[in-house]
Amino acid sequence: MNIKKEQIVTPWQVSGEIDYEKLISQFGTTKLTEKLKKDLENKTKSKKLHLFFRRNFIYSHRDFNKIVENIENNNFYIYTGRGPSGKMHIGHLISFITAKWFQDEFGCNVYIMLSDDEKYLISKKLNLEEINKISIQNFEEIAAIGFDPDKTFFFKNTEYISKMYKTALKFAKRTNLSTAKAIFGFNNETNLGHIFYTMIQIVPTTFERDKYCLIPAGIDQDPYWRIQRDISEKLNFKKVTAIHNKLLSPIQGINGKMSSSNENSAIFLDDDEKTIKNKINKYAFSGGKPTLEEHRKYGGIPEIDVCYNWLNILFEEEDNKINEIYKNYKTGKLTSGELKKILIEKIILFIKKHKENKEKNKKDLNKYMYSGKLAKQMWEK
Amino acid sequence: MNIKKEQIVTPWQVSGEIDYEKLISQFGTTKLTEKLKKDLENKTKSKKLHLFFRRNFIYSHRDFNKIVENIENNNFYIYTGRGPSGKMHIGHLISFITAKWFQDEFGCNVYIMLSDDEKYLISKKLNLEEINKISIQNFEEIAAIGFDPDKTFFFKNTEYISKMYKTALKFAKRTNLSTAKAIFGFNNETNLGHIFYTMIQIVPTTFERDKYCLIPAGIDQDPYWRIQRDISEKLNFKKVTAIHNKLLSPIQGINGKMSSSNENSAIFLDDDEKTIKNKINKYAFSGGKPTLEEHRKYGGIPEIDVCYNWLNILFEEEDNKINEIYKNYKTGKLTSGELKKILIEKIILFIKKHKENKEKNKKDLNKYMYSGKLAKQMWEK
Numbered sequence: 001m002n003i004k005k006e007q008i009v010t011p012w013q014v015s016g017e018i019d020y021e022k023l024i025s026q027f028g029t030t031k032l033t034e035k036l037k038k039d040l041e042n043k044t045k046s047k048k049l050h051l052f053f054r055r056n057f058i059y060s061h062r063d064f065n066k067i068v069e070n071i072e073n074n075n076f077y078i079y080t081g082r083g084p085s086g087k088m089h090i091g092h093l094i095s096f097i098t099a100k101w102f103q104d105e106f107g108c109n110v111y112i113m114l115s116d117d118e119k120y121l122i123s124k125k126l127n128l129e130e131i132n133k134i135s136i137q138n139f140e141e142i143a144a145i146g147f148d149p150d151k152t153f154f155f156k157n158t159e160y161i162s163k164m165y166k167t168a169l170k171f172a173k174r175t176n177l178s179t180a181k182a183i184f185g186f187n188n189e190t191n192l193g194h195i196f197y198t199m200i201q202i203v204p205t206t207f208e209r210d211k212y213c214l215i216p217a218g219i220d221q222d223p224y225w226r227i228q229r230d231i232s233e234k235l236n237f238k239k240v241t242a243i244h245n246k247l248l249s250p251i252q253g254i255n256g257k258m259s260s261s262n263e264n265s266a267i268f269l270d271d272d273e274k275t276i277k278n279k280i281n282k283y284a285f286s287g288g289k290p291t292l293e294e295h296r297k298y299g300g301i302p303e304i305d306v307c308y309n310w311l312n313i314l315f316e317e318e319d320n321k322i323n324e325i326y327k328n329y330k331t332g333k334l335t336s337g338e339l340k341k342i343l344i345e346k347i348i349l350f351i352k353k354h355k356e357n358k359e360k361n362k363k364d365l366n367k368y369m370y371s372g373k374l375a376k377q378m379w380e381k
Numbered sequence: 382m383n384i385k386k387e388q389i390v391t392p393w394q395v396s397g398e399i400d401y402e403k404l405i406s407q408f409g410t411t412k413l414t415e416k417l418k419k420d421l422e423n424k425t426k427s428k429k430l431h432l433f434f435r436r437n438f439i440y441s442h443r444d445f446n447k448i449v450e451n452i453e454n455n456n457f458y459i460y461t462g463r464g465p466s467g468k469m470h471i472g473h474l475i476s477f478i479t480a481k482w483f484q485d486e487f488g489c490n491v492y493i494m495l496s497d498d499e500k501y502l503i504s505k506k507l508n509l510e511e512i513n514k515i516s517i518q519n520f521e522e523i524a525a526i527g528f529d530p531d532k533t534f535f536f537k538n539t540e541y542i543s544k545m546y547k548t549a550l551k552f553a554k555r556t557n558l559s560t561a562k563a564i565f566g567f568n569n570e571t572n573l574g575h576i577f578y579t580m581i582q583i584v585p586t587t588f589e590r591d592k593y594c595l596i597p598a599g600i601d602q603d604p605y606w607r608i609q610r611d612i613s614e615k616l617n618f619k620k621v622t623a624i625h626n627k628l629l630s631p632i633q634g635i636n637g638k639m640s641s642s643n644e645n646s647a648i649f650l651d652d653d654e655k656t657i658k659n660k661i662n663k664y665a666f667s668g669g670k671p672t673l674e675e676h677r678k679y680g681g682i683p684e685i686d687v688c689y690n691w692l693n694i695l696f697e698e699e700d701n702k703i704n705e706i707y708k709n710y711k712t713g714k715l716t717s718g719e720l721k722k723i724l725i726e727k728i729i730l731f732i733k734k735h736k737e738n739k740e741k742n743k744k745d746l747n748k749y750m751y752s753g754k755l756a757k758q759m760w761e762k
Contacts, residue, residue, distance in 0.1 A: 117546070121554050128547055158550070162543035165498070166509055169539070172574030173502050177558075180573055192561055193553030196577035 009220050010185055012122065014257040020059060020219075020246055027222045029060045029244060036061075039068050043106075050101045052245060055322075057313040058098065060219060062229070063241040067214050071106055076212040076241075078102055079204045081113030082142065084135040085123065089266035090314065090350070091248035091258035096145045098216035098245070103148055108214075109374055110152045111204050112142060117157040118201070121193040128158070141269050143365050144358035150373035154365070157200055163381055164203040172199040174231045183223045202228045205240040207378075212241050219244035220257070246313075253285040254309050270355075273348050280307070280344050287329070288336030299332035300339075307336075307343040315346035390601050391566055393503065395638040401440060401600075401627055408603045410441045410625060417442075420449050424487075431482045433626060436703075438694040439479070441600060443610070444622040448595050452487055457593040457622070459483050460585045462494030463523065465516040466504060470647035471695065471731070472629035472639035477526045479597035479626070484529055489595075490755055491533045492585050493523060498538040499582070502574040509539070522650050524746050525739035531754035535746070538581055544762055545584040553580040555612045564604045583609045586621040588759075593622050600625035601638070627694075634666040635690050651736075654729050661688070661725050668710070669717030680713035681720075688717075688724040696727035 007016040009023060024031055032053075041049045052058045067076045080095040082088075099110045116131045123131070135156050142154065157164070177195075180186050186195055201224050205213045215225065222244065229239045247257040250265035258266045264283050267276060287305030289295035302308040308329060316322040325342070328334035369375055388397040390404060405412055413434075422430045433439040448457045461476040463469070480491045497512045504512070516537050523535065538545070558576075561567050567576055582605050586594040596606060603625065610620045628638040631646035639647045645664050648657060668686030670676035683689040689710060697703040706723070709715035750756055 117550055120550055128550070158547050161546045165542045165546075166539050169498055169501055169509070169574050172577070173572050175573050176570050177567065177573065177576065178569035181569070186558065188557060188559035188562070190558050191554050192556050192558065192577055192580055193550050195558065196553070196573055199573055 011221055011223060014220055014247060017255050018247065023219055024060050027060075027219065027226075029062055029219070029222060029242075030064075032056075032059055032061050032064070032243070036065055036068060040071070043068065043071050045105050050098065051317060052094070052098060052101075052313065054319065055313050057094075058216070058243050058245045060244040061242060062222075062225060063212075063239065064214070064243050067212055067241055074107065074211075076106075076214050077109040077111065077208050079111045079113070079207070079213050079215050080217055081115060081201075081204075082138055083115045083119045084131060084138045085119045085126070086134060086260045087268055087270060088138055088141045089258055089260060089268045090347075091266065092141075093145070093269075094218070094245055094248060094314075095216045096142055098243070100145045100147060102214070102216075103151060107151070109208070110147055111207055112152065112154045112368075113201070113204055114138060114154070114156045115197070115201060117161075117193070118197045121191060121197060132156075132158075139365055139369070140358055140362060141354075143361045143368060144354050146357060146361060147368065149364045149367035152368050152372065153375045153378045154368040155378070160378075161200075163378070164200060167203045167206055168196075168199040170235050171202050171227070171231055172196065174234065175199065175227060179227070183227060198224060198227070205232070206235075206237045209237060212238055215240060215242040217242065217244065218247050218257070220247065248314070249306060249309060251279055251283045251285070251306060254304055254306055267347055267351070269351065269358075271351060276347050276351065277344050280340050280347070284340060284343070286336040286340075288339075289332075292335065295335060296332045300329045300334075300336065302326050302329045305329065305336075305339065307339045311339075311343055311346065315343065315350060392602055392604060395601055395628060398636045399628065404600055405441050408441075408600065408607075410443055410600070410603060410623075411445075413437075413440055413442050413445070413624070417446055417449060421452070424449065424452050426486050431479065432698060433475070433479060433482075433694065435700065436694050439597070439624050439626045441625040442623060443603075443606060444593075444620065445595070445624050448593055448622055455488065455592075457487075457595045458490040458492065458589050460492045460494070460588070460594050460596050461598055462496060462582075462585075463519055464496045464500045465512060465519045466500045466507070467515060467641045468649055468651060469519055469522045470639055470641060470649045471728075472647065473522075474526070474650075475599070475626055475629060475695075476597045477523055479624070481526045481528060483595070483597075484532060488529075488532070490589070491528055492588055493533070493535045493749075494582070494585055495519060495535070495537045496578070496582060498542075498574070499578045502572060502578060513537075513539075520746055520750070521739055521743060522735075524742045524749060525735050527738060527742060528749065530745045530748035533749050533753065534756045534759050535749040536759070541759075542581075544759070545581060548584045548587055549577075549580040551616050552583050552608070552612055553577065555615065556580065556608055560608070564607060579605060579608070586613070587616075587618045590618060593619055596621060596623040598623065598625065599628050599638070601628065629695070630687060630690060632660055632664045632666070632687060635685055635687055648728055648732070650732065650739075652732060657728050657732065658725050661721050661728070665721060665724070667717040667721075669720075670713075673716065676716060677713045681710045681715075681717065683707050683710045686710070686717075686720065688720045692720075692724055692727065696724065696731060 007018055037049060037053050078099045080099050102108055103110050114135050116135050120128055120131050139154055180195060184198060205228050225240050225242050232239050250256055250258045252265055264279055285306045287301035289298055312322055329339055388399055418430060418434050459480045461480050463473060483489055484491050495516050497516050501509055501512050520535055561576060586609050606621050606623050613620050631637055631639045633646055641647060645660055666687045668682035670679055693703055710720055
C-alpha cells in the first residue's frame with residue numbers, strides 16, 4: 001500500500017509530497033508554456049532566458065502573457081519580499097535573483113517588502129526589537145543582489161504603514177472573514193493582526209496604478225494574489241500578475257521547502273566552507289546506488305538527487321554541462337561523491353561571491369530605503 | 382402582557398429599552414458611589430462637580446477610584462473620540478464636555494481620536510475622501526469646546542497610524558478571533574478591516590505609559606476597554622480606567638440613543654432656531670397629560686419626559702431651578718408646552734454659543750492637530 005502524505009501548501013506551511021501539477025489545478029494558475037517563454041526570450045536584451053525559466057523551476061503563472069505582450073513599453077514593475085524571521089538561506093534568494101534578472105533585462109522598478117509585522121504576529125518568541133535587528137540584517141543580504149539604487153525601493157511594513165494603510169483599508173473593507181478563512185485557513189485561534197496582515201501584503205500590487213505588477217514568488221504565496229485579483233478592478237487597480245517558482249528543497253530530500261527551523265536542512269548565506277561541505281556530504285539525499293559497484297552497473301536517479309536538483313535550478317548555469325552531469329550520473333559514470341563535490345564547489349563559490357557583494361553593496365542600503373530616486377518618490381507620495 | 386424589546390448595546394448598535402442597572406452587571410462595570418463623587422468634588426478647584434456627575438448621567442465606572450485617589454499628582458490623562466460618519470448632534474458632545482471639565486479642573490492632557498478608518502470600513506456609501514471632509518468638519522465642532530491648545534491632541538487614524546501601528550500589533554497578537562467574536566459580536570460577514578480596527582481604538586490608552594488613561598464615553602464603548610484591561614499589564618501598560626455616561630435619548634422618547642440617521646430624532650449643531658423649535662414642539666415625547674385639565678389635576682411624569690430629561694442632564698445647570706421644574710411639572714403647575722419652551726430657549730442659546738465658539742476656535746485647530754505643545758510631542762515620538 002502506498003500512502004502519500006497529504007499535500008499542504010499555504011503561505012505558512014508546506015508539508016507532504018508536493019505535486020506541482022496538482023498545485024496548478026488546486027490554485028487555479030496557468031502552466032508556463034514553451035511558446036510564452038520563447039516570446040519572453042525574444043524580447044530580452046541578452047537574448048537568453050534566465051536559468052529558472054530554462055530549467056522549468058519557474059513553471060506556473062497568472063497573466064504573465066500580459067507582461068510579455070507589452071514588455072518593451074516598460075509596462076510593468078516587480079514586487080516581492082521577505083518575512084524577516086531569522087537569518088537567510090539560499091532558498092530565500094530565488095525571488096530576488098528573479099527580480100534582478102527582470103531589472104537587468106528590462107529596466108523595471110523593483111519593490112521589496114520586509115513583512116516585519118507579519119513575522120512579529122506569528123512568532124512565538126521574537127519581539128519587535130528583535131525582528132527589527134533581523135530586518136536590517138536581511139536587507140543587507142538582499143542588497144547583495146545588486147539592484148539599481150534608483151529603481152529599487154526596500155521598505156519595512158511597520159515603517160511604511162503610513163503610506164499603505166488607506167489602500168489596505170480599501171481591500172479590507174471588501175474582504176470578509178469567511179473569504180479569509182477559506183483562502184488562508186484561519187480559525188478561532190488566529191490573532192487579529194495576522195488576519196489583517198493579509199491586506200497589507202496586497203498593497204504594493206497597487207504602487208504604480210498605470211502599470212502591471214509582476215510578482216515572482218513561491219507558489220505557496222498565491223492565496224494573497226487570488227484575493228487581490230478578485231477585488232482590484234472594483235477599486236480601479238489592475239489585477240496583479242505572477243510567476244511562480246517551485247520551492248527549493250531541503251538538503252534531506254527533493255520534496256518540501258528548505259526551512260530555517262532545521263539548521264541542517266539549509267545552506268545559510270553566512271555558512272563557512274567547512275559547514276557547507278559537512279552539510280552536503282552528511283545530509284544531501286542521494287539518487288545514487290548503495291554500493292559503487294551497483295552504481296556503476298545500474299546508474300543513479302538524478303530526478304530524486306538533491307545535488308543534481310540544486311545544480312540544475314540554481315548553480316550550474318551552462319546547459320551543456322548540466323546535461324552532461326545528468327547523463328553521466330544516470331549511466332553511473334559519475335558517482336554520488338563526485339556529484340557532491342561539484343555541488344560543494346559551486347556553493348562555496350556562490351556564498352563567497354555573495355559575501356563580497358554584501359560588503360560592497362552595504363553603502364547602497366540607504367539608497368534602497370530612503371535616498372535613491374525611487375525610494376524618495378515613494379516617501380514623498 | 383408586557384413584552385420588553387430585548388436590550389442590545391454594542392459600539393455599533395443600541396436598541397431595545399435600556400436598563401442601565403442591567404448594563405452594569407452585563408458589562409461588569411462598577412456603579413459610581415456618592416462617596417467616590419464626594420471625594421472627587423473635594424479635589425476640584427471649583428469645589429463643585431459637573432452636572433453630569435450631579436445628575437447621575439455619568440453613573441458607572443472602571444477603576445475611577447484610582448484616578449481620584451491620586452488626582453492631585455496629575456496622574457492621569459483623558460482619551461476620547463468620535464467616528465466621523467456625518468454632521469454632529471448634541472449627543473456627540475457629551476464626552477468632549479466631560480473631557481474639557483477634567484482639563485479645566487485638573488490640567489490634564491486630552492487626546493481625541495477621529496476614527497476615520499472605522500467609519501470608512503462600516504459605511505455602506507462613504508469613500509475615504511468623503512470621510513476626510515467630514516473629519517475636518519467634526520474637528521471644527523470639537524474645537525469649539527475650547528480645549529487648551531498645548532495640552533490637547535486631535536488625530537485622525539489614517540494619518541496617525543504611523544505612530545500607532547506597532548502598539549496595535551502588540552494587542553492584536555494577543556487577541557484571537559474567538560475573543561473578538563464574543564466581545565464584539567463579529568461573524569463571517571464582518572470585514573477584515575473592521576476586525577482589526579478594534580485594536581487601533583485601544584492604542585491611545587498607552588500614550589502616556591506612566592499615567593492612568595481615563596476614558597469618558599458612552600457605556601456602549603465598553604467592550605474595547607474590556608480587551609485592553611485583559612491584555613495591557615502583560616505588555617507593561619496600565620489598565621485603562623473609564624467613566625460611563627448614559628446615552629442621550631432621541632427626541633421621540635427617553636429610551637435608546639440619539640442617532641444621526643433619523644434627522645428628526647436629534648438636534649444637530651448646525652440646526653437653526655426654527656428647526657430646533659419645530660423638532661421639539663412636534664416630536665419631543667411628553668410626560669404630560671392629554672388635556673390641560675387632566676394635567677393640572679394629576680400632574681405630569683418628568684421621568685419619562687424628554688424635555689425634562691434633557692434639561693436635567695445637559696441644559697439646566699442650576700440645581701434649584703431643575704428641582705423647581707421637576708416639582709412644578711409633577712404637580713401640574715408647569716404644562717408640557719411651557720416645559721418645551723424652556724428647553725427650546727436653552728437649546729437655542731446653547732447652539733448659538735457653540736457656533737460662536739466654533740468660529741472663534743477655528744484658528745486653534747492646527748495647534749490641536751500639529752503645532753501645539755502636546756501635538757508636536759506626539760508627532761515627534
